[in-house]
Amino acid sequence: MVRYYLYQIEQTKHLNAFLEVFEEEALVKAHALDTRIKNGEPVGALAGVVIGIKDVICYKGHKVSAASRILEGFTSLYSATAVERLLAEDAVIIGNLNCDEFAMGSTNENSAYGPVLNALDNSRVPGGSSGGSAVAVQADLCMVSLGSDTGGSVRQPADFCGIVGLKPTYGRISRYGLIAYASSFDQIGIFGRNIADVARVLQTIAGPDGYDSTASKEEVPDYQERHNKSWKIAYLKDALFHPGLDEEMKEGYVSFFEELEAAGDSVTAADFAYLDYVVPAYYVLTTAEASSNLSRFDGVKYGHRTPLKNLELADFYKKSRSEGFGKEVKRRILLGTFVLSAGYYDAYFTKAQQVRRLVVDKLSEILSQYDAIIMPTVPSTAFKIGEKADDPIAMYLADIYTVLANLAGVPAISVPLQRHSNGMPYGVQIITKQFSEANLLSIADHVMQLRKVTPV
């Protein structure tokens, strides 16, 4: 299997999905596993499962850069808990995957190492920020991959690439060893071609962790088991009839809801009046958290340091950071610093926290009455490369359906639904209440069975 994937990776270099391939090491591991199997020795639950990881997840002794120049040449000093758990079950990690710099973006165009191409149409983006992770699964360059999802970075590229992308409950998977973007939103997520694979990986990496106090102590149930019942599903009218949603996709969702009803589920309209506030609240809060998190990259402790000599300390920081960070990251640090500044704190940061509270309450009210909320993942299919690159606001607004689950900390998944007449796939997003991944995966599986969608 490792040889197969190495061959596949070699054939698709132009997609730019991998930043580094751990060729030798993966082969050595695979041989060792083969020997253990031949000798009848026990092997882990993920023996032979070939996995790629996003370049924001630490793997001891391997480079990690968050696709940023500021961390060029930096090597992980320890492994993320998720990585440790994969390795403990004998998974083979085949390489690290391209992404938007510090996971900020929706197209993978913000990587310091160049864009990733959508394997289905090379003139289009794969989505972001976990674009490399999505394409690696889409183009069959590994079996499953890890990404991170702060505002949709797993679900949105899964949607654009025609595969499955899961963002678990905030705290379900330890964030230890995940480079922080916005700590109260960040969560490691999983890409796969089917629900069983995603469930198996979640089973392995979920659970409490002494290294991350925000990793929940909530028991990890059996995620392999599927529950079959008639599901009570809500759709958000405000999402389905949003003017930003592609007309053809809207019709696709309406007929899909009818199919669910015909299959015995109930699909009911629910009101969610806050939809137009979620993107502003998300971008105020995440940039605030990012401006604080990214202050550690100062040219002293990590990565890039300005070559200019004899600078005052403040100038040294400024130069190192100006040279090391890309445009979008700088924009967000500036924005975050602004919303946290004394004169504007209440008007922006406090206000956004209040919006977050309203969103959490409203969403949990709906989720106490229904098994799940179902809605689009993204308002359109994959953008053309460059299409939104000069218009950050338009880019941010396309996150309207994904940021909700991060604001509320609830689990959400995107599963492929069908093809648009433009040839690109699009998916449907399912959201359930906190720590109900077992139901979420069952409903997602039900949707995939119903539609018999084979991932791209």
Ligand code: GLN
């Ligand atoms: N597109 C969103 C952003 O740019 C999502 C990023 C993420 O989930 N890491 O912030």
